[in-house]
Amino acid sequence: MANGSRQAAWEFFGAELKRRRENAGITQVELGSRVFVSGGYIGQFEQAIRKPQRDVAERIDEALQTDGIFERMWRQLIKEQRYAEYFAHAAELERLATRFCDWAPAVMPGLLQTPAYTRAIYLASNPLATDQYIDQMVGLRQERAQILADATRPVYWAILHETVLRVPVGSSAVMAEQLDHVATMVRERKVLVQVLPFSAGAHPQMGKMMTLMQFEDAPPTAYTEGVFSGSLLDDPAVVNQTQADYDLLRGAALSLEASLALIESVAEDYRRCRRTT
Incomplete structure (x- = not known):
């Protein structure tokens, strides 16, 4: 299912939710209280701005006595999506966000990855995968990254732990290209990137990637x-x-200028390693 038709299907989900809610004589606030979300979220579901989690769809069926129709629609829409179930909703929200704040403790954020880096990541976790599968995964990630190339791109701020720079993913050539790509994005003022150095020691959100997303007409979300x-x-x-944790990370990270210098220095280290091997 193409992105446009999938969005149209979610819009039908929202319109049907609104119709059945109004037929039951229930306000958005009342339905929200019954399914443990705010009335504002019910409104966003109805406008297809956000998509409910499966347990919320199930509770909506219970509250409106709709015999499982919303849970079944949810399953069909999720089944036809191109991303893993746990990431699908975040992928939908990426297209709507006006501001991103990424924290990457171990791996380069997907929106900053080069095709070669992505390929190395997938091959490491899927050593028996077919070329067709790997190509598909690389294509999907590059498609996501296009939002940073668009003229209307969101504000994007990433904090990378120094581990992301130092642990080789693929060959030295792959790493040099990846870090050069990030440095170029920074120099072209498309993204803001800081590095949290090893010397920073303990920090919030250790070992767990995190993304904060802000929207023009919806509350912020963390993933x-x-x-x-x-x-x-x-x-x-x-x-x-x-957000408070992210602010602490930002305060402990190197400045934007020092971070860029470190990224370019490590990229050069990889190039020297390549020349000597």
Whole structure:
């Protein structure tokens, strides 16, 4: 299913939700209280700005006595998506965000990855995968990264742990190209990147990637990811705490200028390594 038709399907989901809610004589606030989300979120579901999690779709069916129709629609839409279930909602929100703040403790954020770096990542975790599968995964990630190339791109700020720079992914040539790519994006003023050095020691969100997203007409959201799992955090108190953690990381990281210098220095180290091997 193409992006446009999938969005149209989510719009149908929202329109049907609104129709059935109004037929039941229930306000958005009342339905929200029954399914443990805010009335504003119900409005965003109805406008297809955000997509509900499966458990919310199930509770909507219970509240409106709709015999499982919203849970079934949710399953069909998720089945036809191109991303893993745990990341699908975050991928949808990426297209709507006006500001990103990424924290990367171990691996380069997807939106900054080069094709060769992405290929090395997928081959490391899928050593028996077919070329067709790897090509598909690389293509999807590069498609996501296009939002940073668009004229209307969002503000993007990334904090990379020094581990991301120092641990080789693929060959020295792959790493040099990857770091050169980040440096070029910074110099072209498309992104803001800081590096949290080893010397910073302990820090918030150790070992767990994190993304904060802000929107023009919706509340901010945080996304965290672990091993084959991800969580969208919508609760305002949790999002605020996540933002506070990010602010601490930003304060402990090298300045933008020093970070760029380190990225370019490590890229040169990889080039020297390549020449001597």
